[in-house]
């Protein structure tokens with residue numbers, strides 16, 4: 001569906017995307033995980049054919065965005081990072097108008113809008129103006145809108161950023177449904193739980209380059225340990241990294257806590273205790289993509 | 304739910320709409336917006352010109368009706384009849400300035416509806432042209448309403464005022480296109496628009512021969528009127544309504560307005576294309 005080789009994007013002197021290779025296969029949900037400024041949106045916009053690449057090669061649906069932009073866009077669904085709904089129109093009108101931009105007949109668009117309203121659980125609000133809707137509803141409407149042309153490829157740029165947990169879960173559920181229906185999706189996110197939940201395969205992006213690639217499970221297995229022991233200490237008796245390293249494979253000292261990477265968190269905790277270290281709190285959890293990111297970049301994903 | 308239930312078969316294979324069709328789809332979208340929200344703009348687009356007609360055409364007109372020289376300045380027709388075609392042109396120019404400033408910037412920055420359109424098969428050129436065609440269509444619509452009001456108050460002396468409407472719409476479009484380009488080039492919050500209204504639009508409406516002949520101005524100011532599209536539009540609108548134009552003058556006015564329109568369209572298309580695909 002998408003193939004990029006040494007893809008680059010420069011804005012003036014600043015290179016936002018610095019040579020990435022990406023392959024997205026039909027039917028998969030592919031993710032770009034990375035912090036703000038990693039170049040995720042710039043990449044998405046090149047794939048969406050709304051931003052010409054600076055160099056490298058890019059094929060979307062087997063075509064070249066530089067040559068066939070409109071033809072490619074006709075088969076894409078796009079959820080941009082910032083909503084661009086017409087807030088002075090009703091929910092239904094937004095869907096119908098958008099369908100018309102694809103040259104779809106009015107009758108078809110009307111039927112499609114009704115169906116998408118159901119899908120986004122917005123039927124009750126169909127005739128309301130968009131303006132006063134909640135962020136979650138607007139996001140759901142934007143996603144519904146992106147499906148109006150039955151796209152072969154769906155691009156979602158931070159679909160749930162800024163939403164409350166409940167709204168996020170509803171959105172995830174809708175995206176999961178689309179996945180079951182076989183819609184190929186590319187998602188960017190800076191939430192590791194979102195990437196873990198939704199993506200079959202993902203790349204970790206930082207500073208315009210890809211630093212790792214694989215399925216969430218592969219990435220965790222490759223770059224982290226099975227478990228993590230999170231410790232908080234009183235500032236006075238915070239031990240040095242060296243004291244902790246004896247009890248774990250790897251240690252990350254964050255400003256507010258220490259992370260001990262270990263195969264068995266309980267055992268490490270017991271070992272610390274016998275060594276006389278007394279944290280204020282200790283928590284054993286499984287490794288996540290956040291840990292992978294920390295390992296690869298030395299920084300946390302969301303700050 | 305299964306795929307088959309959810310998605311009714313695509314009515315047509317998803318393909319990019321043909322060129323002119325794409326422009327019309329943009330027009331359709333603005334029309335839908337207007338159908339829902341026309342009341343909000345009806346005031347500025349019809350009521351305000353109506354007030355001009357009443358205040359100047361009737362009020363001020365009655366004041367000067369008895370003054371010697373007034374008849375000479377208007378070519379022997381009542382002041383209202385002389386003023387009406389010019390007001391028609393003035394109203395389209397004002398609505399062009401209004402429609403092509405904040406709404407255009409909003410399309411890029413605030414509501415970002417242009418960005419939504421640009422993610423579909425539509426191109427920057429189609430979006431720019433579609434918005435411009437819509438504004439011209441709307442000027443025709445509100446201009447026609449204005450014309451009816453003018454006729455009701457006795458400002459229409461001949462069927463030629465229909466030609467005045469055409470001239471007014473051309474003038475409005477010739478102003479709208481470069482203003483659209485200007486707005487598409489702005490990155491700020493629209494601060495420059497105040498300057499545009501104050502230092503371009505307002506002087507243009509005052510000194511383009513709308514309310515009094517340009518010949519009444521000091522000789523050194525008169526050439527300034529010639530660069531004003533509204534002056535050319537006013538000349539055309541009057542020529543049509545009063546039958547006073549000469550072929551050479553009309554051709555000159557038309558050429559100037561069409562050239563301005565062409566330059567504005569060319570610039571708008573370029574700027575839209577670039578801004579929608581950074």
Ligand SMILES: Nc1ncnc2c1ncn2[C@@H]1O[C@H](COP(=O)(O)OP(=O)(O)O)[C@@H](O)[C@H]1O
Pocket residue numbers: 011014016034035036037038039040041042043581
């Ligand atoms: N249109 C633009 N002009 C200049 N710089 C840009 C533009 N778009 C993005 N950037 C810069 O490129 C970098 C990557 O941005 P972006 O792709 O939006 O990252 P992400 O989506 O991962 O947060 C940022 O430093 C951003 O400031």
Ligand SMILES: [Mg+2]
Pocket residue numbers: 037040041042081157158
């Ligand atoms: Mg982004």
